[in-house]
Amino acid sequence: MKIAQIAPLAESVPPKLYGGTERIVSYLTEELACQGHEVTLFASGDSLTSAELVPCAEKALRLDPAIRDPIPYHLIMLEEVRQRSDEFDILHFHIDLLHFPLIRPFAHRTVTTLHGRLDLPDLQPFYRAFPEIPVVSISDDQRRPLPMANWAATVQHGLPLDILPFSPHGQGGYLAFLGRVSPEKRPDRAIEIAVRSGMPLKIAAKVDKADEDYWRDVIKPMIDRHPNVDYVGEVDETAKAAFLGDASALLFPIDWPEPFGLVMIEAMACGTPTIAFRCGSVPEVLEEGVSGYIVGSVEEAVSAVGRVGAISRAGVRRAFEERFSASRMARDYLDVYDSLMHHRMHMIPFPTEAAGAGVQTVA
Known part of the structure; x- marks a missing residue:
């Protein structure tokens, strides 16, 4: 399977310090590549991966003192994704919601993992406006404020089993x-x-x-x-x-x-x-x-x-x-990808299509 992973640019993948979303993107990308899938990672240029890296900013934006506004860099990344979108079976986004208008023509080949809080009132009209975009929650509780969203699954995070060593005693006493x-x-x-x-x-x-x-x-x-x-x-x-x-x-x-x-x-x-x-x-x-x-x-x-x-x-x-291995997380996402690729989805026409066109059914 040819898979694109689209990461936030605030941190590298994996992050050098704090950065939960970028860390999960890294673990998922490496596990999918290890399983033999062709994975392309859209991320900051200082990211480290065994997949194909498409650098969309020179380095992690949070660590670059010259950066004042992260949005232009994410839009540059989305243009790169748009130009290459036909290369992939599935495009997996981890950048919240900036990409939703862009992906309407090929939403049936996308999934977006929502990594943040969803209990903000501004989000309800947004997800009502994009009912066809498949999204994944990272816990069942996370999705409660947005029952109208197009939930494809809940996939809990996972870590490589060897990423943090087992400490049998906790001898620090703190x-x-x-x-x-x-x-x-x-x-x-x-x-x-x-x-x-x-x-x-x-x-x-x-x-x-x-x-x-x-x-x-x-x-x-x-x-x-x-x-x-x-x-x-x-x-x-x-x-x-x-x-x-x-x-x-x-x-x-x-x-x-x-x-x-x-x-x-x-x-x-x-x-x-x-x-x-x-x-x-x-x-x-x-x-x-x-x-x-x-x-x-x-x-x-x-x-x-x-x-x-x-x-x-x-x-x-x-x-x-x-319960929380990276291999389990990757299997769960592969199930989501497979379901999306073989499921007929009703699509809202992209705004550039002829006026009056009805709802499309895309295989």
Whole structure:
């Protein structure tokens, strides 16, 4: 099968630091290529892949201080995709919604994985306007705000089994917070849980420009007040393995409808249990008492910290291998591709077609 993977340009594929979507695109691309498919990756020029790379920006936009507006670069990429679209059996987009008007003439050969939050009111009229575009959710909970969307499947994320080593002991004796410093991720809760449980906390997270005020006014003062809390900044893949593997538990104290939460399965790969708040995809990813604890309050989280020793780290790793491998993710997407290629879909005419043309049926 000839497959195009179209990635965001904010980070390289895979990302050098933070970047969940680009990381998943990398794992999927490499697994599909390993299985013998002809894969073309549209991404930033500093990406690393065994597939054919079509560089659509010199390097990851977030790491280029000269970049002010990412949209022109994504439009350049979409023009490259448009020119080459006939080369592929399936075009798999990971860039939210910019491409929807472009792909209407060949929507039956596309699928778009929606990696972000979908509970924003502006999205409902948009998806009503494009009812023929096939989309994939990364959890069942993610799709609840948009029942009108053309859902093809839910495909949960997966990781290569060897990407993060199993750590049987978690010998660091600390709690870990990994991700972004932002209000919805609630690092303030993580700090409170650590302080009340008497455990050290290490925070490995990036601070986006949009969250700099939150960092400066809320989180940094909390860190400064508590000597058991250490901010270590962003970590790369090598440092992440030790950071998660040495932790007694990962704290995932979110306060928003998290679409998936990649860090939970990264912790699982290391054998590290997760203590997560009951929001978004959490109940779909974690198994209570097997891969961690699902809680509803800071008090419940503090209690769970005292019980993480009862969870078998080997059992956490086993749950990861059974449910969240990259090979399973690739198989699920291949099922989606196959279904789309053999399913007759009703298509809304592209605006350039003759006025008055009816709904098309495309094989």
